[in-house]
Amino acid sequence: MENNEKEKKEKTGWVAELISWVQVLVSAAVIAFVLTTFVIANSEIPTGSMENTIMAGSRVIGSRLHYKFSEPERGDVAIFVFGWQCPQCGAIIEGDKQDTCPACGSEVGKRGHTIYYVKRVIGMPGDVIDIVDDQVYLNGSDTPLDEPYIAEPMNQHETYHFEVPENCYFMMGDNRNYSLDARYWQNHYISRDKMVARVFFEYFPTPKVIH
Template identity: 55%
Template sequence: MSTENRRLGTPVHHETGKSRKEKSSKGNHPLRSEIISWLQILLAAACIAFVLNTFIIANSRVPSGSMENTIMTNDRVIGSRLSYKFSDPERGDIAIFRFPDDESLFYVKRIIGLPGETVDIINGAVYINGSETPLDEPYLKEAMIPEEDMHFEVPEDSYFMMGDNRNYSYDARYWTNTYVARDKIIAKVLFRYWPLNKIGRVQ
């Protein structure tokens, strides 16, 4: 090959005989493979997060002090969506549910009244189904300040919710739509994950 043809043609590496373009192209493959691998990992993580949040867990921030001292203002909690797929909500459970007066909002309260029960609030104490013994509520922040007596009749397939900080809780006692339908209860709260120094089970 003449010197002129070499000058006009593709530069050739003298040791390997391969063009610089070929070497450059092959040198980019590891980077491209790494990018593709990371994209696959991110896509898989996004799919897993979607499945978890849609079918298995729910998370919520509690913006007020209505559940103190069980859950403090701005605590973040995780609930199990599966808990109520296989069993009914129970009295004493802390639940994440759609607020009956505005279903675009999610509330966190404790289940007090079950379907078909009556709930009476007399002198700051809660009575279920006309019992002479008030409901045992060791989770309350403080005793409820007595107001006028209240009487509620929980419909079938619905629940009556109250906050643990009774004197500062906007709950079923004051809502326009008093009761939470069974299918509006999203998850049972199990775990607090924020703040980090208070990570642990919630009961």
Template identity: 40%
Template sequence: MKKEILSWVKTIILAVLLAFVVDTVFIVNATVPTGSMENTIMAGDRILALRTSYWFSDPERGDVVVFEDPDDPTGKTLYVKRIIGVGGDTVEVQDGEVLVNGQVQDEPYIKEITEGDFGPYHVPEGCY
């Protein structure tokens, strides 16, 4: 009986340890709190993202990424956003259209029209 209980305890401890490693090293589990990514991801959706996606390559324009809020010291607040500019790009909004390096972007995935003007903003190297 003791061997059976010990076997179960070992199995449960191993499963918990494996789940912890997978959750902290390989995947991120996030809930989207707002509609800022609609029509791609709806408010309230739960998503899983691979933390390994950018181990061997850099993010590219158009990628949807999950990242921690830099202003949250707990690291628990996650953002889900689409990259529109990479290092060296100039991003601006004019008359409701997003321009990257002077080129109007085709963004059929956006639910609502962008309002107002913004920029130009030069994206620093190593930033997105």
């Protein structure tokens, strides 16, 4: 009789421990989901477009809450939705997902993968931006924008004129000579609802605060 009771206690103890571990794992998964969905955004920088602020291959964390309670500001390094990637041909398409890929014509449905970019906010809603002689000018100013964060002076010899619509932002990479940023997009402006998070911290490979 004593042996049977001992076996029952051991079995009950094992089941209780298993349930406890399951509860811990479920709780951890729920917390991680809430954090990544509502609090933080985790992003990898695949190219050198933000060097030397963020090097290629680095991973960064941004605050989703920052743009929930305040507006983007000029100079912010931001994570935003650029477009989506076709699961069939791999083409990256600007803007909202479509039922059919404009590159290959395949049916996409809900399978399109959202593409996030990391760039710096240069133009605010209502701004007029002129790029002349490899300098950025705002709102008709005779003095170019002070940009201590750029990797090196622009050497593109291009002239541009942009008028940022209300509720939109103009984004550029810090590595201007090697950044396929808003200057070259079909739609040059990112709407407010596409702004996901402000980047504050790089955690890989070198932990540091992002300015």
